[in-house]
Amino acid sequence: MSLGTIISISSCQKNFLQKPDTTGATTLESVFSNRTTAEQAIAVAYRQTLVQNLWNGRAIDNGTLSGISGEMTYGESWATLAQYVNSGFLAKFYQNNRAQSSDNYFDSFEAVRRSFIAYENIDKAADIPADERGWIKGEMKGLIAYRYMGMMIHYGGVPLLTKALSPDDNLNLPRATLQQTLDYVVKTADEATAALPDRWPADKYYGRFVKGAAMAVKAKALIYAARPLFNSATPYLSLGANSNLICFGSADQKRWTDAITANEAVIAWGNSNGYSIINTGGGVNIPNVNAMADYGTATSTPANKEVLLAYKFDEAGSKFFAWYNPTTLAGVNGNHNERYLLDHYSTLSNFLPFYYRNDGTDQSWPKPGDAARPYQDYYDRMQAMEPRFKADNVAHGIDAWNNPGNNYWTYANATKGPNGPGRESYGHGVSKSSKFYYGAGTRYWFEYPLFRMAEFYLNLAEAYNETGNSVKALQNLNVVHNRAGLPSIIETDQTKLRQIIQREWAVEFYNENHRFFDIKHWKLDIGNGIAGGDMREFQFNIAKNADGSYKDATVTANFLSYYDQKTYSAYWNPKMYLDPFPQEEIDRQVIVQNPGY
């Protein structure tokens, strides 16, 4: 060989440094070149967008918003929620660079980016018909509007993106004002509504955005715009010249009438497209005799006609389900260890009085300091509760009402037993949540409802009441209240009716990620036992053996008596009306932090 040979070897190896053959993978071009992979890019936009506020949306790693909304206890002492309970929201989470808040800001923009990428590239998929590509653009707009609606509720005004950014774009986008953010959500939702179909032609696409779901985004955004936190002349805490990021700067009744129009439109669309509140045994002002089944179906049955949009998720082994399912089924695929997740995660006695008795009156529960009552008192009062309570809860010592006769749902098979002397004093609450599992039997997964038709009736009840129209308010409220098997509400005093409507919100949407935002946007007295301050749970006295040790606390016969007791204090500070932005994003000195952080 000679020098010439060497040089020529290297010259004829021009291709040698090309991308090696075993390094291939899916690229942007190949993803959007055909329907199969393009639909996977669409699916990822759904998955990441709609997971907002849910456990695996990484808002909160261990636990759900119900653990800090005053609905439930916060879970295991090591769980992330324990830190929220102790120290509230922080701009910097110690363990990583996310904020200690109820949203994952980084994920929000990642979700928006994915939707925009699908929106911008779907036309490359030539094997998808043109009209369907138009629908897909509509659903991507719908997802963008959904996530921005969520961000508005969490933060107020946020930076507005109108495309998938490239590194050459100006990335230093400041926060838009609250009004601009609302306008963007409404405009994007309107564009989605215009582009989307009423129904996807194939059943396998059931669950994707339809016209009504995009309308629901707008309806929800406008209700939050009308609520006192934003719809006010002064912000909850001053942000000086930037107060327009967190407040409209005026209290305007028109925001309520805008909300009415948008919510009426959702109901009208639903009625003509097969979506309605499920009520098989009642009528106007007539309590529904099938309330348990109808409410249970609406919250638990996949793809039922009351749900406009759900987070559809069925991943075996996901911890997600373990936060909701109180049976051994929570540990999917035999992984029973996951059951512990729900062990300290139960309904608080702070929340219990929102539920009505089955005749529509209030139940009388013990208060802290009251003498212990016999267990039979607990048993009788629980049995007399309204159907929604029984669909949502498993009471201590009583087999689950929502899956009668199923061995998995018997009390002994489902819990560690209640709080009490000689045992854990915290975490087992007044009852365990069993919502989303009505008639589920051994199905461990469920669809988390994001828009349920009942929401728009309560939106209307709230908005009409604020505009002084108690007739319309009661009419809409009782659609939900009667469906629950309860006699009509007739209160017409605006202030009292407002509280009744808020109570209806609490009960109807228990554990559905509404309460946490309702109490804040209504600026309720949160620190006084609603989600902050003293949190209370029932304690149960258990019979003892002859040697003084306690008997088995999972056997109903051993329950002697119960009483109410404060078990922990939850941190509340008015800064928490809105979420903090992650400190790292603030330190880039482009966006303004919300007040108090």
Added chain:
Amino acid sequence: MNKIYISRGFLAGVALAMLSLPVMAQKSGVSTKDTSSKTGSAEYVPGRLFNLPKALSTGAVSTVSGQTLYHTPTPNLTNTLYGRLAGLTVSQGPGEPGNDNAGLAVRGAGSYFGFVNSSPYSRYKIFVDGFEVNANAVSGISPAEIDQVSILKDAASLATFGLRGSNGVIWITTKRGSVGKSTVTVQTRTGLQQAININKPLDSYTFANLYNQALYNDNGGNLSVARYSPAQLAAYQNGTAPNVDWYNQVLKKNGSYSDADVTFAGGDTVTRYNVILNYGNQGGLYNVKNTDNTANQGLQRYNVRANLDFTLLKIVDASVDLGGRFEDLQYPNTGSTGTTSGFWNTLAAYPSNIYNPYADAAMTKYSGTAIYPNNPLASIQALGYGSQHSRVLQGNFNFKERLDDLTKGLYLNEAFSVVSYFQSATSKSATYARYFDFANNPNPTTNDRFSTIKSNGITPLRQEDWKQLTATIGYDHKFGDHQLISAINYHLSNYRGDGFTGFAYHYENISGRANYSYKSRYVAEFGFSYFGTDAFAPGNRWGFYPAVSAAWIVSNESFLKNNSTISFFKIRGSVGKTGNADSDAGLPISGQNGRLIYQQYYASAGNYYLGDGSANGAGTLSNLFIPNANVGAETSMKYDIGADVKLVNKLDLSVDVFLDKRSNILTVDNTIPRLYGSNLAIGNIGRQTNKGIEATLAYSDKIGAVGYTVSGLAAYSKNTVDYFSEVPQAYAYNGATGLALGTPRGLVATGYYQLSDFNADGSLKTGLAVPQFGKVQPGDLKYQDLDNNGKVDANDITAIGKPFLPELTYAFSANVNYKGFDLGAFFQGVSGSSVNIISGNNAIQTIAFINNANAYAIAQGAWAYYPSLGIDTRATATYPRLSTVTNSNNYQTSSFWLKSGDYLRIRNIELGYTLSTSLIGKLGLNKVRVYVNATNPVTWSSLLSDYHMDPEQPSGYPPLKSYNIGLSVKF
């Protein structure tokens, strides 16, 4: 801006110029001996393309012979390297057979690239007999096969490596035959291996007492909440309740190691050979027999290496090197393939009092509960075993044409190398039912049921091959006072993995070196690499990496020539550029096709579910990082000044000072706001500086019949991460920019909260900073509020210790011989490193009780104040108050938990006796030596003495010490 593109034509020109200059000059010159093929342990400095006489070398190279490394009996070559090479940081790994690689780093951490979440080791490159190989190909080479191991450290010695050079090169040559009488050498050695240290948890009684104390603490000092009654405590004390030393249950006192090798060497002017067969056998520490159902951890290794040299024709030499290695590893089937490392976490985590190993008196039912399901004894006895099989084959073929007839000193060399590596695993698995208190509760406590053993299929783990081709033109010549040694080389590398190492990597390297010297006094060397890689987009693939160096051999100047004190004195210096193109190492995108940053990739991110009623999973495809077509290689500018001195022909001294400036380090650009929707935009934006000093010293002399040698080395390096686009920090002191790579950051602990710090209602007194990690009480750790905002939070973290890669490595040794006896002791130590004793698996030994955790002696120092129980450790506490619930305040990363990782070990002591020739000559023997040896017998470390944790391996399978005897016979 694009990189400067230098045409291949220019390179050809450079090459021709390098050759033609001496060719023209040669006419008046005088030929010299070929210096490039000189082998053996003579005085030369190994290097790429050619070795150099020690005097003429301009580079910084440290070398150790295979013979020296043989003094450490271990199956893993990396474990023979402690303190042997100045500038090589070696960190001991676990002692687990088959998984005992030590971490290696050449001249510390030059670049943070590749080290995001892991250790700053393993970024160097390895070449065996001139061809690049992977770490797994060398860890099992026996020192008996090795002639020399060198590390190439500076710009001069790394000049020809281009993008393989920036993190140093470990350069290994294997033994070759030489002309002479045939010899047969047999070496064998065997020994016992023991854990250097095992930190055993507290006994049941102590555990239970402290647990009660933790409960009092959690309940506001309420003494009625004890979990263990006085009767139970008494039962632990008198032995009627479980008090199990799980380590005693599952470990035996000694493991074992034996190896043996036979070397045939010799040759004549036509054929030379060195053939070695080697067998090694290591037995692990588990107290379980090898049966049809169980296996102790064990490694058997078979090595064969045949290096053959031929003089074929008058002008043609050829060599064939064949190396092969077969490894069989067995291990108890504790759940992981190839390792039992996770089992050690179980072993450490299970308290003494949970249950006896068996739940029944007949000892047939294993204990186990939902909280502690993995009975350690059953884990090694009842789960079956796994085995792993590996083989490495290397074949090098080399042809050399000596073209002296054409031009004196000119030669060509062509070589081809192929390395193949394959690894597979299989297992025989079983399960067992768990019981608790079988007499009263005959039902199993978990869902596991007894099963007989079943065979599982073979899983391929790793399959890769590496084909390389080189072609060299060399020219060596001496004419008058001038001497030139030079070569130019083309290197083509094609690496391909299948399965999980499924990447292919290609590179091309055109490189050359020319070493010119005048009167053996002044030396100048130029080296270069024109390197092409497939990691980047066209236009960024090729780069030019030159280096220049020089040396002045002062002792050859007339004024020192006859100086009796200074036998040798050389000053040398080098400056040059190398680089790194390992674009997939350590970035958050690695494993996601992240090697090709210029391409946009998509990958699955779980399913989304659609459908009417039942859920249909729709697969997802999610875009990964943001592609960047402009990325290119990291560059390293290296500067080195050194001196080599020999005094009175007895004292050797060598010193090097170096500086390594890195730039263009591939880095995630954190200046991009997160609203971008992806934080994985990567660019050549990082910078780091590394500098240090290395010194070696050796003194040999004789006092009468006693010969002795003392020697020592010290290597210090300190780096600074100048810029890595750190996520913006609230305060400069929070950040990692400007610190050494891996410097721990955390809160500054100032002691414990005392009773006087609290108001009557349990809240902190006004004026005290409030920690944001949950409510505190007396005995909890107190931290500095660095920003004085009244809160202790993430804005109060700062640098709190030394990086765990030690700043200083030192070693010293002494060897004495008298008549046939020889005695040697070898010490090695490090300083300037920290260990976080609550990080990772270390927490098992340090964080007591929380989440059903175990407790160790460290917990006995807990802050406690119970006057009624006679407990008051307020003044003497060495541990925060005990708790059974998560106490995130106390277990933040803080200076409290950061301990010095400094240590000094005796790595080796050996006493040998060589039989006198007169005695053995009659038997036809040439040399017979017997010896006893101890490896790692003693360690001095504050971490070890204060916390019973090994400074290098605080948790997991412990590192080993060993006691051995050996014999070597030469015929």
